[in-house]
Amino acid sequence: MASNRPAPEAPFVPGQGPETFAYGDRGPDEGPWEEWNPTEESLRPVRGRHRVAKQRGGGLARSSTVLGVGVMAAVGAGGMASANTGKPPVSISLPDLPSVGVPSVGSLFEDSSVQEETPQGSATALSDVGTAAAPSGRDTPDAGEALRNRIMAQAEQQQDQVEAKARAAAEAAAVKKAQADAAEAKREAERVAEAKAAAAKKKAEEEARRKAEAARLAELARQYTLPTSSYTITSTFGQAGTMWSSGHHTGLDFAAPTGTLIKAIHSGTITEAGWAGSYGYRTILTLDDGTELWFCHQSSITVTVGQKVSTGDVIGRVGATGNVTGPHLHLEVHPDGSPAGIDPMAWLHGKGLNP
Template structure:
């Protein structure tokens, strides 16, 4: 509150005093005597220290100041009451003073009836209604916020579930594709193998028409690589077809007769050289039906089974020498490679 400088008192001039003083019915002793007042620099100097408020006549002005402060307090109290939205508005009141003006004014100041500061400018019904409305607004706001948060939680859960389902579907799709690819690859491999088997069977069938077994009505009695003292090398170097003496011996494939005659331990031997240089030796024959340089075809008779040379019985001893090499290979495997099954 701003402070006012004390009002200077006017000098008393007896000749100028009116018999009737303003505002009073009679002469007041505290109004005189008056002396002449001339303002100077010293008298106009501001009062230092504690500010003093000039005493004013009449209690109405002081009561109005207090009333203004009460209105501000009441408005503030009303605002605090309305902000309390969780509970019914709480009425904040000040003790009703019988006469606020009489406490601040002189004895002859007209009496001013004070009103409760908490009820200035508003009614209890308005205060209650204002607090209820503010509480409802806050309640609605809290509910809306809670609903929004719940919606966000549900939206996130739905998004997570959708992402998980999409991921699971992608994994299942990938697995199905991999399984389908594996099945396709296996089927393709099986088809290729089947095609290879068929091609090989067709090739062997074609070779079988070009190749034939050397004799018939036989029994395999000795295989290639078989160890024993009966053979000078210590192991068997060919394939033995045991058959009765005189059984026909046939050309396994077309070629040229490069040798026909006696060959020591091999008895009578015929060598048939094929077009690729492979030599086929037919040994222990009882007789030879071809001569050197003769061209023969598959199935042509070239001699007969016998027991000549180093033998224990009548049989055909067959050897296979690729490119005319001194050391032969397994005749059983070679015949099978040509589509034949001894």
């Protein structure tokens, strides 16, 4: 069991030299003093008649006062002895008194056979009381530090949770954006593919139509032919001028030498052949769809009304009869026999012919 550590003592050898606290020899009741260190054994209650009455309140204060006065007297006496005799001072060792359960100082000077009774309610030795009371003061900062560390740990944990949630939210947003971008890229790729497919389809359809039209025109070209050869186009449809009674040209002029052969453009029936005033000698060929072809200014006619002709058959010759300035073939096209004609150039192009 731990005990209070004694105070340092001055060098002293018992039995040598004078041992006094004042002038003269030591009295029979002045010592020698021994160090007293209370232990559990010394403080154990005495069973028997030699019991000391229990300490009342205020005993510690009175005992401390008495002890202080005794210490001051002893120190003063020792100082006086040292000053007068020149002898070394005597060291007085006092026990470390704990804050509670200290016996009265008067009991320290009683007969050793009479011991003080331990206060009821406590069987702990004084040295143990001091030892047990000390850690409570030291544990207070440690408990505060532990609480602070626990609070800081909780704060860090909460901060980590917030950061983890933020990271999770950012990752979820990034994943969602990536998915949206991927979906948009997929849709864009599909739109591009559809546009390319539509363009390719349209191109293929146009190519097919062009080929079909070319085939149709080639077939028509075999069915249709130009009205003459070795010609020059001198006047076109709609051309304005005073030489025409209507104020503009109503047909297409093929200038050629007189006597150049005039051929049937397509198969049909001759519905008119003879003189036509300003048109000179004129032949009208009516096709199966009702379209009338007028061949004017001929020098001669080789067919008769009601005659069936085929594509390329000779129906007359180029001349300069009627209202003309020179030999040429004046060609007019009248759909369904209407008085107003259309552009013969466009009509010939529609038949696969290029005058």
